[in-house]
Amino acid sequence: MTTTTTSKLIRGYEVVIGFETHAQLATESKIFSRAATAFGAEPNTQACAVDLALPGTLPVMNRAAVECAIKLGLALGSHIAPESIFARKNYFYPDLPKGYQISQFEIPVVQGGEVQFFLGDEKKTVRLVRAHLEEDAGKSLHEDFIGQSGIDLNRAGTPLLEIVTEPDIRSTEEAVAYARELHKIVTWIGICDGNMQEGSFRCDANVSVRKPGAPLGTRREIKNLNSFKFMQQAIDYEIQWQIDEIExxxxxxxxxxxxxxxxxETRAMRTKEDAADYRYFPDPDLPPLQIPSAWVDAQRAQMTELPRTMAARFVADYGLPEYDATTLTQSKAMAAYFEAAAQASKQPKLASNWIMGEVSRRLNAGDLAIEASPVTAAQLGALIGRIADGTVSNNAAKQVFEALWTGESADVDAVIEAKGLKQMNDTGALEGIIDEVIAANPDNVAQFRAGKDKAFNALVGQIMKASKGKANPQQVNDLLRAKLAG
Structure with missing residues (x-):
């Protein structure tokens, strides 16, 4: 699997996409005040004097927010600046009580890095420009039915990391895959809950098109994409709209x-501002943010095993294909479920097949997360163990799985016994059935000996039917071939 930079042309145009993602940090208080960040509170009940920019108040940096930034930098292979600067981003909007947003401009806390992911069997790499700390604004509430608007400042001062990419993305599919991977990373390392409906993970896509080899086109920024489905629809529409305009x-x-x-459809909200329009200047109330190497080392020592590291371990320790390992590390819960099932069954590849197959199919059908699976990893491991030791066939195992899933029973062996699903492994009994089938099907025997393999399959089918599906298929194949060769 190789990293690729090839572009898919759409109507003769190359698509160029860059992302700006706002990840709300999982802190209990705001970035520069002690006000709570809990979601769903009554409007304006979680906005303190600092958030409201009342005279005489001063911001104080939230240490936990800085640690979130350090963790992201470590996870993405970025440079963590030993000193970074906070700036005032000036604009006037009703939900911004200060008249400016405290952000970082010239020297961000996280610099460079990359996000790698698979699109099909191709490895893609998106380079990052930066990730900087900033505060969120409030929220305008529009009550159309009474013709009024209001302002909720609960979100004002909520800590964010804005993660900015280079314009490396060349298709809608890549854009969604990148966003999913970044979402996985920030939730995996615990710096963001990733709840897109609540605004914890919001993506802005900068989209432009150009003829191959031409300079970058003029970009339009699609704001606040809060679902992967809408992200795909929005970018697809924007690409076609821009091509139509140019044509x-x-x-x-x-x-x-x-x-x-x-x-x-997308629609223009306002003319896009450039950095100069915001009149950035260093915030006089906040000293430079100092991050000594010892602080970075302490966070590194506490870091959880990262998805790409865990996937590499699954390949090395369990012998899984890279595709399986990448799929199973889409979430911590999925990875833990696999490891538990693999260790219980001593059959990692078979565990991988079942989780990516039957388990995922049932979870998707019920819109369930792996944590809510009615079949525990221990139960799946026990079932896979019974497949591996020949107690049940794959088809019978699906019946056992169904009983476990529906809560009919919690014990694998009890289900096998109650339903009479135990596979026939008695050589003597199988030989008796095989002899009877050979005697009753002389034409198929003759055809097989004449070189027609389909006749062999027909005989196997007759044997499985005679055994009521309980015969071990591999054992049947071996015994039948031996007898027909004799």
Whole structure:
């Protein structure tokens, strides 16, 4: 599997996409105050004097937010700046009580790094420009039915990491795969809960198109994409819209756009600002953020095993294909479920097949997370062990799995016994059935000896039917071939 930089042309145009993702950090208090960050509180009940920018208040940096930034930098192979600067990003909007947002501009805390992921069997790499700490704004509430708007400042001051990529993405599929991988990483290392519906993980996609070899086109930024489904729809629509505009002889204007999920269309919200429009300058109330190497080392020592490291271990320790290992490390819970089932069964590849197959199919059908699986890893491991030792066939195992899933029983062996699913492994009994089938099917025997393999399969089918499906298929094959060769 190789890293690729090839581009898929759409109507003769190359797509260029960059991402800015706002990950809300999993801290109990805000980035510069002690106000709570809990979701769902009554409007304006979690906004303190610092968040409201009342006279005489001063911001104080939240240590936990800095540690989240350090963890992200370690996870993505970034440079963690020993000194970074906070700046004021000036703009006027009703939900921004200060009239500016405290962010980082010239010297961010996290610099460089990359996100790697698979798209099919191709490894992709998206380079990061930076990730910087900043505070969130409040939220405007529009009550159309009474014709009024209000402001909820509960979110004002909520800690964010804005993660910015290079324009390395060349298709909608890559964009969604990148966003999913980044979502996996920030939730895996515990710095963000990843709840897109609550606004904890919000993506902005900068989309442009160009003829191959031409300079970068003018980009339009699709704001606040809060689901992977809408992300794909929005980017697809924006690509086609920009191509249509260019083909009709109209120039693309740099703009911020919103996606309407009801119509499936993007629409311009405002002309896109450049950095100069925000009049950045260092925040005089906040000293430079100092991160000594000892602090970074302490966070490194506490870091959980990362997904890509765990996937490599699954390949090395369990002999799994890279595809299996990558799939099984999509979440910590899935990885833990696999390891428990593999260790219980001593059959890691068979455990992988069942989890990616039957278990995932049933979870998807019920819209369940792996943590909610009615079949525990221990139960699956026990079932796989019975397949491996020949107690049940694969088909019979599916019946056992169904009984476990529906709660009919919690004991694998009890289900096998109650349903009479134990595989026939008695050589003497099998030989008797095989002899009877050979005697009753002389034409198939003659055809097989004449070189027709289909006749052999027909004989196997007759034997399985005579044994009521309980014969061990591999044992049947071996015994039948031996007898027909004699």
């Amino acid at each position: 009709d002889g109209r120039a693309i204007q740099q703009a911020t756009v919103l996606f309407n999920d009801a119509t499936g």
